[in-house]
Amino acid sequence: MIGVLDIFAYLALSYILYRFIRGIYIIIYPYLIARPKNLHKLAGGAKWAIVTGSTDGIGKEYAIQLAQKGFNLILISRTQSKLDSVKAEISKEFKNIEIETIVYNFTNANLNDYKKEILPMIEKKEIGILVNNVGLYYDYPEMFHKVDLQRTADIAIVNTVPVTCLTAAILPQMLKRHSGIIINISSGLSYAKLPYVTTYSASKLYINHLTSILRSEYSNSGITIQTLCPNIVSTNMSKMEESFFILNVKKMVQSSIKTIGIIDECSGTIQHQIQSSVFGLPEFFLNFGLKFQVKEFKKVADAERKKVDA
Ligand SMILES: NC(=O)c1ccc[n+]([C@@H]2O[C@H](COP(=O)([O-])OP(=O)(O)OC[C@H]3O[C@@H](n4cnc5c(N)ncnc54)[C@H](OP(=O)(O)O)[C@@H]3O)[C@@H](O)[C@H]2O)c1
Structure with a gap:
């Protein structure tokens, strides 16, 4: 006879098996098996793409590769x-592409300024794709109370307000067309409770949560809403050289674009997806390991600053 304990044991085993198979699936399917979707079809034929934070790094590369398409x-x-x-x-490079620019400092969360500077342009065009890329990090990891208060406020604002307000502003026209693509760039650092980069880690988790709720709220709308959680990419923000896991920005964006419409939330590349499988580890273990890693980054940054000050 099967007892209650046995049933729980089978349930636990099934759950472990599910996590394992899902872990493998998410590493292999989007990057090695799935065929990229036609972005123009997902965008419902709308010709314009918006990219925030588009003069450097990941945002600039999204802009280039969307122009190429x-x-x-x-x-x-x-x-x-x-x-x-x-x-x-x-x-x-791409002669037939029209380009508009808007200069806006996203540390300014005043909605009247959004309405004056950004929204009129968005409402005039048929927007097929919105890439909410702009984000702010620290100059170096530091304890929460020691970070300049203005920097803390700026990180909280830049990482949460534009993604929220621009998504809300774009949805009405995408809903009318029953199509469109919204990509919200978060970070692998959102998956752990990471000390010394506290506001960044917490604000990126906000993006994951917001985007996941929006997917549920607009599940039958025809709009593709993706959360992208890359780990380290070699840009001005990370100030790190390329290596196997520290990715070249062009390759990272190329791979990430191929996952649009294939997977709701991912790291964007097979390397980072493998790396991110550690986020399935027990939380205390993960938090301990990452805290150790950030402490090491902090030590290096502190030593470099001392050298500069001397
Ligand atoms: N690099 C990584 O390792 C990494 C990893 C995971 C996630 N991410 C996320 O990916 C996104 C892009 O990162 P990135 O590494 O490409 O950054 P980046 O190289 O520092 O580029 C940032 C871009 O955002 C613009 N920007 C910065 N502050 C702004 C503000 N207050 N208002 C308007 N524009 C502003 C910059 O324009 P200006 O030059 O005019 O300042 C630049 O175009 C961010 O959301 C970041 O959190 C990055």
Whole structure:
């Protein structure tokens, strides 16, 4: 006879098996098996793509690769001269692409300024893709109370307000067309409770939660809403050199774009997806390991700053 304990044991075993198979599936299917979707079809034929934080790193690369696929661009960043030079660079390579730029500093969360500076342009165009990429990190890991308060506020605002407000502003037109793509760039650091980069880690978890709820709320709308959680990419933000797990930005974006419409939440690349499987480990173990790693980063950063000060 099967007792209650046996039933629980079978349930536990099934759950472990499910986690294991899902872990393997998520590493292999999106990157090695699935065929990339037609982005123009997912976008419902709308020709414009918006990319925030698009003058450097991951955002700039999304802009380039979406232009390559034939999307017109609205680039939003805080430095006009950089916007102009990215616009010139992309226009030179992709002659048939139209590009608009909006200079906006996203540390400004005043909705009246959003309404004045950003929303009129968005409402005028048929937007097929919104890439909520802009994000702010620390200059170096530091204890929460020692971080400059303005920096803490800026990280909290830049990492949460634009993704929330721009998504809300874009949804009405996407709903009307029953199509569209929204990509919210979070981070692998959202999966752990990470000390010394506290506001960043917490604000990125907000993106995961927001995007996941939106997927449920708009599940029958025809809109594709993806959360992207990369680990370290070699950009100005990470200040790290490329290696096997520290990815080249072009390759990272190329691979991530192929997962649109295939998987709701992922790391974007097979390397980072393998790396992120550690996030399935028991929480205390994971938090201990990552705290140790960030402490090491902090030591290196502290030593470098001391050298500069001396
Ligand atoms: N790099 C990584 O290792 C990594 C890993 C995981 C997730 N991510 C996420 O990926 C996204 C892009 O990161 P990245 O490494 O590409 O960053 P990045 O190289 O530092 O580029 C940041 C971009 O955002 C713009 N920007 C910064 N602050 C802004 C503000 N207040 N208002 C308007 N624009 C602003 C910058 O424009 P200006 O040049 O004009 O300042 C630049 O175009 C972020 O959300 C980040 O959290 C990055």
